Amino acid sequence: MLRGTALVTVALLAFGGTAVYATYARLTNNIRQVDVSALLGPRPTPSAVVAAGDDPNAGQDVNILLLGSDSRMGENGDIGGRVTGGMRSDTAIVMHISADRSRVEMVSIPRDSLVEIPSCNTSTGEKTNTSSRAMFNEAFARGWDTGLDLESAAACAWLTVEKNTGLVIDNFALVDFAGFEDMVDAIDGVPICIPVDLDDNKAKLHLTAGYQTLRGKDALAFARSRHNNASDGSDIGRIGNQQRLLAAMATEILHKDVLANWTQLLGLLNAATRSITTSMSTTDIAGLGYSMRGVRGGDITLMTVPWGTPADDKNRVEWTSEADIVWANMAADVPILDGTSEEPEASATPSATPSASATPGATATPGKSATPKPKATRKAGREAFTLDDSTASCTQ
Structure with missing residues (x-):
């Protein structure tokens, strides 16, 4: 869900919006920092060490993998309902911050x-199984079930994103249910x-x-929510609501006096x-947040990766050729919609969407080497919007 995006995005915007970034030491004990570098294998040479509060990636674009946990332990279980066995990630968003700190794309x-x-x-020390075609959230689950810790789970999701997008991910962040509630209440609610x-x-x-x-x-x-009266029960529909809520939250923070x-x-920062x-x-x-202090609503773009329904499984999602353009643009640090279609093709209305009954663990049938082409496509141009776009009038 959006909680990972909202919390990390808002933390960055809040740090960047005022001199509060200088008080980061007061919040240090709140964040749980984990080191997954040993599980990732060879990585690009890190930037030189910088002074506290400075941008650690100055002059370079940054890709952060945002994950939402569906852990149901402790307070999270009181909110989402208690379940037994493992931890899963129900949301993944790639957040790209341009090298000149003028754009944020999610x-x-x-x-x-x-x-x-x-x-x-x-x-x-064990390795997870590999699959040529499996559900994305299976990567996090395999890491957790094999390594029995968040480090293993996050590292496997991280490597899976890199494998399928061609991007280099620089960091990850994972957030839980309880913090999302607290953050919304800290700003006295979100108008939407x-x-x-x-x-x-x-x-x-x-x-x-x-x-x-x-x-x-x-x-x-x-x-x-994905079982409401206006939904088809799919994860795709829920993502749309999450993006709208994230946009409304960020707009509220940027356009109100929250930062002052x-x-x-x-x-807000404590939550x-x-x-x-x-x-x-x-x-x-x-440091990264302060370097983004010039970002405004029109500079923040949200979208869902262009997708279609696989010919062999209406309950799954398959990325389209438009997704290749989005990921390539992100890797090149140019606006993600450059070169994508502005309007969907005539056949762009999906004949089916992923169902609520989809379960983790679905893998390719042995012996199938070809990937079926999607029946339908949703183009990037239709899926993307900026925070400024999200302030349109409320019409039914």
């Missing part, structure tokens, strides 16, 4: 995407347009159409940092 990867999963190193009445008993969501200011519990329910309200700002597990240090987050 591309959601549906958890049901069929991708190649490499064999990953784990903390136990609800186009139609929404009811979802599983997510405990009941909203009427029109402008609403969602508090923590309702905001989380809106982000989690010391009480709200500290509450964000308490919920983050990351490969980044607090000083790195502070």
Whole structure:
């Protein structure tokens, strides 16, 4: 879900928006930092050591893998319902920050995407299985089930993204349920347009159409909901709601006085940092955030990776050729929509979308070497929007 994106994005924007970045030491103990470098294999040469509070990647573009955990332990279990066995990631978003710090682009990867999963190193010394065609969120699950720790899970998701996109990921961040609620409440709720009445008993969501200011519990329910009366039950539909909510949150922070309200700002940063597990240090987050202080709503783009429905499985997602352009542009540090189609093709309406019954662990049938082409395509041009776009009038 969006919680990983929201918390990390907001932390960066908040650090960058005011001189509060200089107080990062007060928040250091909140963030759980983990080192996954030993599990990733050879990496690009790191940048020179910089002073505390400086941008650790000055002059270079940065790619951060944002993950949302569906851990149901402790307070998270009280919120999302308790389940037994392991940890899974229900959200993955690649966040790209341009080298000149003028653009932020976030591309959601549906958890049901069929991708190649490499064999990953784990903390136990065992390697995970490889698959030529399996659900994307299986990578995180395999790392966890084999290594029995977050480091192994995050490293396998990290390597899987690199394998399928051609990108170099610089860091990851994972966030939980409870922190998302706390962050929304820290800014006194998020104004958002609800186009139609929404009811979802599983997510405990009941909203009427029109402008609403969602508090923590309702905001989380809106982000989690995929069984409401206006949804097809798919992960794709839920991603759209998550992106709208993230845009509304970031817009609220950028366009309100949150960054100038010391009480709200500290509450926001405290909630964000308490919920983050990351490969980044607090000083790195502070330095990177401060370097982004010029970013505005129109500079932040959100989209879902262009996808279609595989011919052999209507409950899965397959990336299209448009996705290749998006990832190549991101790797080249140019706007991700350069060279993509502005309008969908005539056949661009999906005949089916991933169903709620999709389960992790689906792998390719032995002996199948060819990847079936998608039946339908959703083009990049239709899926992307900026924060400024998200402030359009509330119409049904």
